[in-house]
Amino acid sequence: MVDYTYTLLIPLIPFLLFIFIGLTGHKMKPIVSGLIGTSGLAIAAILSYITAIRYFWTDHLAETGYKSIKAFEITWLHLTDKLTINIGALIDPISVMMLIVITTVSLMVHIYSIGYMKGERGYHRFFSFLSLFSFSMLGLVLATNIFQMYIFWELVGVSSFLLIGFYYEKPSAVAASKKAFIVTRFADLGFLIGILILSFNTGTFDFQLLTSPTGPAITMPGGAAFMGMSVLTWSLIFIFMGGAGKSAMFPLHVWLPDAMEGPTPVSALIHAATMVVAGVYLVARLFPVYALGAPDALTVVAWVGGISSLFAAIIACTQTDIKRVLAYSTMSQIGYMMLALGVSGYGGHDGLGFMAGNFHLFTHAMFKALLFLGAGAIIHAVHSNDMKDMGGLRKYLPITHATFLIACITIAGIPPLSGFWSKDEIMVAAWHHNKILFSIEYLVAGLTAFYMFRLYFSIFWGKATHYHHTPHEAPYVMTIPLMVLAFGAVFAGFLPFNELVTSDGLPFEAHLDWSIAIPSVLIALLGIGGATAMYMKSNGLPDKLAGVFGNGYKWAYHKFYMDEVYLFVTKKIIFRYISQPVAWFDRHIVDGFMNLVARTVDNTSNLIKNFQSGRLQQYGYVFVSGAIALVLIFVYLWNF
Amino acid sequence: MTGSIPIQYFLIISTLMFFIGIYGFLTRKNLITMLMSIELILNSVNINFVTFNKYLYPQNLQGHFFTLIIIAIAAAEAAVAIAIIINIYRNFRSIDVDNVDEMKF
Numbered sequence: 001m002v003d004y005t006y007t008l009l010i011p012l013i014p015f016l017l018f019i020f021i022g023l024t025g026h027k028m029k030p031i032v033s034g035l036i037g038t039s040g041l042a043i044a045a046i047l048s049y050i051t052a053i054r055y056f057w058t059d060h061l062a063e064t065g066y067k068s069i070k071a072f073e074i075t076w077l078h079l080t081d082k083l084t085i086n087i088g089a090l091i092d093p094i095s096v097m098m099l100i101v102i103t104t105v106s107l108m109v110h111i112y113s114i115g116y117m118k119g120e121r122g123y124h125r126f127f128s129f130l131s132l133f134s135f136s137m138l139g140l141v142l143a144t145n146i147f148q149m150y151i152f153w154e155l156v157g158v159s160s161f162l163l164i165g166f167y168y169e170k171p172s173a174v175a176a177s178k179k180a181f182i183v184t185r186f187a188d189l190g191f192l193i194g195i196l197i198l199s200f201n202t203g204t205f206d207f208q209l210l211t212s213p214t215g216p217a218i219t220m221p222g223g224a225a226f227m228g229m230s231v232l233t234w235s236l237i238f239i240f241m242g243g244a245g246k247s248a249m250f251p252l253h254v255w256l257p258d259a260m261e262g263p264t265p266v267s268a269l270i271h272a273a274t275m276v277v278a279g280v281y282l283v284a285r286l287f288p289v290y291a292l293g294a295p296d297a298l299t300v301v302a303w304v305g306g307i308s309s310l311f312a313a314i315i316a317c318t319q320t321d322i323k324r325v326l327a328y329s330t331m332s333q334i335g336y337m338m339l340a341l342g343v344s345g346y347g348g349h350d351g352l353g354f355m356a357g358n359f360h361l362f363t364h365a366m367f368k369a370l371l372f373l374g375a376g377a378i379i380h381a382v383h384s385n386d387m388k389d390m391g392g393l394r395k396y397l398p399i400t401h402a403t404f405l406i407a408c409i410t411i412a413g414i415p416p417l418s419g420f421w422s423k424d425e426i427m428v429a430a431w432h433h434n435k436i437l438f439s440i441e442y443l444v445a446g447l448t449a450f451y452m453f454r455l456y457f458s459i460f461w462g463k464a465t466h467y468h469h470t471p472h473e474a475p476y477v478m479t480i481p482l483m484v485l486a487f488g489a490v491f492a493g494f495l496p497f498n499e500l501v502t503s504d505g506l507p508f509e510a511h512l513d514w515s516i517a518i519p520s521v522l523i524a525l526l527g528i529g530g531a532t533a534m535y536m537k538s539n540g541l542p543d544k545l546a547g548v549f550g551n552g553y554k555w556a557y558h559k560f561y562m563d564e565v566y567l568f569v570t571k572k573i574i575f576r577y578i579s580q581p582v583a584w585f586d587r588h589i590v591d592g593f594m595n596l597v598a599r600t601v602d603n604t605s606n607l608i609k610n611f612q613s614g615r616l617q618q619y620g621y622v623f624v625s626g627a628i629a630l631v632l633i634f635v636y637l638w639n640f
Numbered sequence: 641m642t643g644s645i646p647i648q649y650f651l652i653i654s655t656l657m658f659f660i661g662i663y664g665f666l667t668r669k670n671l672i673t674m675l676m677s678i679e680l681i682l683n684s685v686n687i688n689f690v691t692f693n694k695y696l697y698p699q700n701l702q703g704h705f706f707t708l709i710i711i712a713i714a715a716a717e718a719a720v721a722i723a724i725i726i727n728i729y730r731n732f733r734s735i736d737v738d739n740v741d742e743m744k745f
Contacts, residue, residue, distance in 0.1 A: 616674075616737060620666045 004071035007051055007089045010099060011138035013044045018131035025124025031114070037131055038110040038286055040063020044134070045103035045573030055096050056500055068092035068208055073144050082203065088144035090207060093501040094284050096108050098141035102367045104488070105273040105479035106134045108124065108481035113265040115477035116380060119481050126166060133159035137274050141281060143207035146195050149282070153191070153246070154592050156278060157184050160270050165260040166549035173208040176258035178255050183255040187245020194198060194238030201231055206370065211288040236290055236297035242281060247279025248331045250308040256307055256331055260323040267323060272330050273365035280337045280361055287354055287503055291346035306437045307336025311560070315445035318557040321385045325370070325455050332444060340426040343433035344503065351503030352510065353433070356425030359497040365375065365416035366488035368408040370604070373482055380460060380478070383470035391462040396471040399479045401460050403462040404487040407473055408456045410489045412449035412524045418493030424517045431516055445520050450525030457535035552565065650691040657684035671725045671735040675718065682714045
């Protein structure tokens with residue numbers, strides 16, 4: 001067996017950086033803390049690449065199929081002999097792939113942030129939080145057991161909370177960070193319940209045991225336990241609830257658009273490329289259990305993914321804040337990944353969806369990080385998030401323009417860029433499984449192309465807006481990451497994912513199905529064409545079209561009133577009928593009882609505190625008169 | 641010589657001194673006066689010790705030694721007490737016990 005113990009360093013380096021920069025950052029020049037953070041991440045990235053090259057190619061693991069390897073494990077908490085919690089590092093195709101995604105995007109975001117955050121207050125705080133996030137995310141993907149994953153899952157949530165609320169002086173940022181934390185935390189409750197049900201019934205947390213086809217989870221006796229579904233199905237649905245919260249799946253997506261209050265590099269790293277795909281990773285990690293043990297739960301995953309992708313794509317067509325458009329686009333693309341996992345089977349060509357979902361995760365991380373960083377460069381130049389304030393920027397920002405265009409073509413799924421390959425595999429997998437989901441995805445592909453090019457044309461073409469000062473291209477420290485990611489976005493599609501990342505570790509034959517690919521490219525071109533007609537030159541078409549859709553447009557513009565629904569449920573129902581009575585009980589009964597006790601004690605002590613006046617002579621009087629009284633009593637007693 | 645003086649005389653003197661001391665301690669507000677009253681109480685006790693030693697156990701010396709110890713301790717106590725009183729005076733500009741009640745309650 002090959003030794004991978006050094007992979008422990010990959011999460012450990014960012015952790016040490018977090019402590020170091022967090023504790024000493026305020027003493028150094030801002031740029032120094034940025035450079036330290038970036039170089040540490042560079043080492044972690046190099047180690048990840050070495051791991052990937054060794055695991056996939058040089059260690060000759062492919063001949064027997066890629067197995068999962070426990071690089072390192074210690075018992076962290078020994079609670080009882082049966083219940084122990086371990087911490088370690090698990091190396092298998094998806095975790096290695098995630099290592100590459102996280103360290104690459106994180107490194108690019110670090111480099112980019114050196115320029116983007118220049119002159120901001122809390123520069124070192126930003127970098128220490130970035131390191132904390134990288135540590136948590138890397139620990140999450142390397143988790144050997146579901147409990148370790150849960151721990152890092154929460155850590156990721158915390159660092160996301162800290163980074164969304166980075167501009168903590170802005171009330172909207174504070175509200176957004178709170179919202180993100182509460183929504184995902186609520187979803188994580190489901191995750192925890194799922195973990196408890198699953199491990200109570202299987203007696204283990206360990207991923208290798210859980211996902212083994214002969215392991216205790218999959219061979220668990222089925223049968224209807226509750227409402228016609230088995231225990232395993234229920235636990236997996238609960239676990240998926242956690243994943244859906246983190247990955248912003250309908251209806252737990254409300255936090256993601258608001259999370260765009262954070263600095264743009266953070267949006268690129270956390271809310272586009274890495275953290276939000278943690279839910280996909282979770283399902284992929286437990287995939288054998290889903291596929292072999294509980295196909296019903298997998299159907300839920302597929303439908304949630306499909307509905308989310310359509311829902312988000314429709315909203316994305318109407319929004320005007322460029323970061324919000326990208327946020328909804330992220331949600332839609334993650335919906336694709338979930339759907340791909342949901343329609344997949346286990347092993348061989350049946351596992352096409354599994355491979356496609358992970359493939360899309362990989363390519364999406366590249367082009368979506370690129371889009372966000374590009375948006376950051378645009379915001380940096382224009383000082384506005386709203387696409388109404390933009391237009392005709394292609395002359396001012398040539399590099400950003402070129403890379404943004406590449407990313408838009410990629411996400412629209414035009415060959416031979418990476419998005420085409422991964423999206424096509426998803427289409428094929430969906431076609432074999434469920435025709436309704438397949439047609440939803442066709443529609444979403446067209447919508448994706450449309451809203452991305454709407455965004456592109458509104459920013460770079462359209463009317464030439466008059467700017468207060470001429471927008472200028474970002475410095476090289478910001479444009480180089482853009483170019484690197486553009487390179488990744490173009491070429492990531494040529495990686496042979498069907499040989500590397502498969503559901504059972506064995507390669508299978510994947511081929512392009514032209515009968516599905518050509519219509520999907522055509523529908524994407526249709527979307528692009530529509531966007532070109534409407535937005536390339538400023539004209540009245542968009543308003544007319546909005547008028548045609550009427551109420552539909554209004555609903556989509558207001559995000560289908562999801563926020564209002566949530567507010568209604570929480571404020572009008574939960575707060576009024578549950579929280580307020582509970583608060584009343586707490587304030588008047590619980591607190592009232594304690595206040596009563598306190599007041600009684602206070603009154604009693606007021607009564608008796610005069611005995612302790614602190615006046616020596618008063619004590620003397622009492623003492624002497626007492627002594628005399630005693631003497632008199634004794635004398636009286638002795639005489640009789 | 642001493643045999644000719646009855647023991648009651650000594651006891652009366654010491655009792656008077658004791659109660660004069662108690663009275664002074666309880667009624668005076670001046671710390672120095674209170675300290676002097678305590679000295680009176682101590683000395684009345686000393687007289688008692690010596691007297692009972694002489695009249696009840698003339699062959700023993702414990703009473704005398706006790707008296708000597710009390711005198712020594714009273715001297716030390718007076719030194720400490722006066723030091724405290726000086727400090728109180730510095731802080732409160734007064735040595736009236738009724739004014740020194742900041743730490744009450």
